[in-house]
Amino acid sequence: MKRLVLVGPGHAHLYVLEALALAPLPGVETVLVSLGARQLYSGMVPGWIAGDYVLEQLSFELEGLARAAGARLEPGGAAELRANSRELQLGDGRVLGYDVASFDIGSLPAGTELPGVEEHARVLKPLERTLTVLTEATRESGPLLVVGGGAAGVELALCLQARTGRPTTLIERGEEVPRGMPRSARRLVRGLLARRRVALRTEATLVSLSPAAAQLASGESLPFTTCVWATGARAPELFVRSGAAVDARGYLAVEDTLRSPSHPELFATGDCAGFISGQHVPKAGVYAVRQGPVLSANLRSALTGQGPLQSYRAQRGFLSLLNAGDGTAVGAWKGLAFQGRAMWQLKDAIDRRFMARFQRLAGQRPGSRQAPLSEE
Structure with a gap:
């Protein structure tokens, strides 16, 4: 049994979970690591402040989302990444091994x-x-x-x-x-x-x-x-001493396939990813949304060993x-x-x-x- 660990319920990981719900991966255990049991949608938070929405309209419970994807939820967050040993230390001190791990934790x-x-x-x-x-x-x-x-x-x-x-x-x-x-x-x-x-x-x-x-x-x-x-x-602190390659600003370095150049079992997307190919990818949610299908396909390829990895190309505007x-x-x-x-x-x-x-x-x-x- 292989283990896929999704760290963070960011935009791209939502599409990965949706794809797993529609087409499960046999022989793969999926774990969703989050900081809390629900996810708020940042795009609607200002509207909630203005009085346009109730809180329930801009949130969803991660337990239900994980269950639909056949995944297990770990709501205590991630404390440390040990890339060389393929381990993630959770917020409560437990250590979770992985075959493939993907990070969509945003920025600080x-x-x-x-x-x-x-x-x-x-x-x-x-x-x-x-x-x-x-x-x-x-x-x-x-x-x-x-x-x-x-x-x-x-x-x-x-x-x-x-x-x-x-x-x-x-x-x-x-x-x-x-x-x-x-x-x-x-x-x-x-x-x-x-x-x-x-x-x-x-x-x-x-x-x-x-x-x-x-x-x-x-x-x-x-x-x-x-x-x-x-x-x-600014870059999350999780990657600084992880052993994985980071870009000049401390974000997890990725190629256009969203894969780490130093540890091919690691992927990153959204604001926590630092593209090293030279393409300009702003830190904005609309880019993470477009990365979702590419990430989902590439995680499947990495876990099954079937098919080449796809490359992500950022849209020119939004x-x-x-x-x-x-x-x-x-x-x-x-x-x-x-x-x-x-x-x-x-x-x-x-x-x-x-x-x-x-x-x-x-x-x-x-x-x-x-x-x-x-x-x-």
Whole structure:
């Protein structure tokens, strides 16, 4: 009996589990390792904060998903990878051997090592931590500070401001907000932030947090009552001393087949993968979704020894949709940008369809539309 270990219930692994449910692999034991018993969909979390969804609409129970795929769930997370001995140490200390292992664990937020961040900011990864943000934001008053000018930071700033009405500041150490989006979208978002009275501070380097203020490299101090940390990505710590090859930033190195060049029984996908072929693969969920079918096919090939491995090629662009928290969304596609109710309806339909697919697989009934907000 061979053992396949899937570490993390990320987007690509959802497609692997779906494929196993439809076509089981005889003679293969599958283990899903996760940090918790349920998975939240990050694309709908800002909408939950804004009051668009109940929690059940953006989550599914991993036990049901694992059962459908004929897999066993280990919800204690992974503590250490020992690539040379093909072992994974779980969070409770047990050691799990594997024949093939795949990692889809996302990334960590950058900058959390700065003084005061872990103590005084709401860091949004693991994603379950996001559930405490709304409770604190609605309970407290005073300034709200969101750190990180990527798509996630913009959505959180707008949705928290819409939900709470609190004075909100969004800070970004670079010039672009949202990072990586075309100029037309950045211009539209800046106008939206101004109309919503969300103060935007770019080229602002944060050096430390105290209980009530953020200290900038310029010497300025920004007061806050609640600080939400939504910065860019850094590599998971799991790979640093694993013995497996990593890229220059510490992500698990993979070829275009999603396979490790140093340990052919290891695969990685999504934000935790570092492509060494030179192709540009942004850290965004839409890329992990496209990697899912390739990963599924290649894991089968690795386990059965049948067929060549497929190569993944990143799409050249994608439709970006940002929840504005007011019943509208910002859409960006091929240099064009739009805002309005139609963009929100499109985002809502895409997100609900994605969730319904895997909620049904997990044996859950997809959430009903326009249900009241549920808080935790």
